[in-house]
Amino acid sequence: MKLAIDGGTPVRDTQARPWPGWPVWDEREEQALLEVLRSGRWGIWDGSRGERFAETFARFQGAEYGVVNTNGTAALEIALRAAGLQMGDEVIVPPYTFIATASAVLMTNGVPVFADIDPDTYNLDPKAAEAAITPRTRAIIAVHIAGCPADMDALTALAYDNSLILIEDCCQAHAAEWGGRKVGSIGDMGAFSFQSSKNLNAGEGGIVVTNSREYYERCWSIVNVGRAIGGAWYDHPFLGSNYRMTEFQAALLEAQFTRLPEQTEHRWRNAQILNHRLADIPGIRPMKVDERVTVHACHLYVFRVDESAPGGMTRARFIEALNAEGVPCSAGYVPLYRNHLFRTHNTVAATRMDYAKLRLPVAERACDHEAVWLAQPMLLGTPEDVQDIVDAVAKVQRAAVG
Numbered sequence: 001m002k003l004a005i006d007g008g009t010p011v012r013d014t015q016a017r018p019w020p021g022w023p024v025w026d027e028r029e030e031q032a033l034l035e036v037l038r039s040g041r042w043g044i045w046d047g048s049r050g051e052r053f054a055e056t057f058a059r060f061q062g063a064e065y066g067v068v069n070t071n072g073t074a075a076l077e078i079a080l081r082a083a084g085l086q087m088g089d090e091v092i093v094p095p096y097t098f099i100a101t102a103s104a105v106l107m108t109n110g111v112p113v114f115a116d117i118d119p120d121t122y123n124l125d126p127k128a129a130e131a132a133i134t135p136r137t138r139a140i141i142a143v144h145i146a147g148c149p150a151d152m153d154a155l156t157a158l159a160y161d162n163s164l165i166l167i168e169d170c171c172q173a174h175a176a177e178w179g180g181r182k183v184g185s186i187g188d189m190g191a192f193s194f195q196s197s198k199n200l201n202a203g204e205g206g207i208v209v210t211n212s213r214e215y216y217e218r219c220w221s222i223v224n225v226g227r228a229i230g231g232a233w234y235d236h237p238f239l240g241s242n243y244r245m246t247e248f249q250a251a252l253l254e255a256q257f258t259r260l261p262e263q264t265e266h267r268w269r270n271a272q273i274l275n276h277r278l279a280d281i282p283g284i285r286p287m288k289v290d291e292r293v294t295v296h297a298c299h300l301y302v303f304r305v306d307e308s309a310p311g312g313m314t315r316a317r318f319i320e321a322l323n324a325e326g327v328p329c330s331a332g333y334v335p336l337y338r339n340h341l342f343r344t345h346n347t348v349a350a351t352r353m354d355y356a357k358l359r360l361p362v363a364e365r366a367c368d369h370e371a372v373w374l375a376q377p378m379l380l381g382t383p384e385d386v387q388d389i390v391d392a393v394a395k396v397q398r399a400a401v402g
């Protein structure tokens, strides 16, 4: 069958049958936003929604405390500051993630140390993380990439054995569970994003969740210009900034949150069908899901193409062809350490960390040759939508084989 990229008929006519849209909203959001508008209580200090949502979401993720803030990038910076990161402290991070995981370390005067990822999950490889520990290591950031929990058994043990702080980057992993425990509450602190592409969305927004009263109080102060909980308005015993979210964001989050459990189940169900069906197509390898992953948040659906399979279609050509078949997809990240930032930043220069020489082969293979991403709204579709993805992948792959 002729590929759409070569003038054939696409598997899916996206004009006639568009993919599910994002965000999903209705009168719940309208009502909540209007209530805030009409109340005149627009700031988190004026209203009660921000605090209420912080508690609801923290409890949902299995944590005692939550501090809402402006975005996931800020949430990571707040968590690192609350952890007491000092100038030059090393923080182990994976290279296969959004820039914020590593830039938050630089913003708090630390040094990101990249450790390679697991080839089957693209999450931080605990063995590589262990090998990256030095006397200057202070913390590890475990990213639950694409919504798939990292190996929290191994990473918790590693952090404990080496007296390291373990921060979870849960920006893609709302509702995800490892061994029946929700992410964010397994390490010392968990940082979430509510940016517009995320599975829980307020346009922008973030939260740090924790079971530690001490970390909670520190995060609260950092978000609230260094005030102390219960302290006077113009008393600032600590160094902080203004990272507060508004009541409008909290209102959206409360409304969006009512949909999160059902949407999570829906995505995960469709992702499992895809994992099963794509595994039958030669040259296509779905990501592996550890049996301790009890809920995968499926912020992205990621699978691997094998450029060396018969036919030898490059990943770039595969992605072009799949897009032409009406299945929007992309290649995703570059290894973070290739960004110019890591050649020039003064903290990095001061510590003589030479990222230009760094080679992490698993991350490089994933970024340069292997990974294909589908965005989360596509997983909110029908069984027919799922089958279109399978049919399009099979068609492109058959053409590669010839």
Ligand SMILES: Cc1ncc(COP(=O)(O)O)c(C=O)c1O
Pocket (backbone or CB within 6 Å): 071, 072, 073, 074, 097, 098, 100, 101, 143, 169, 171, 172, 192, 193, 194, 195, 204, 205, 206
């Ligand atoms: C893994 C990861 N970490 C951090 C962030 C930063 O979140 P935000 O965009 O809310 O600043 C994102 C979001 O893009 C992310 O995907």
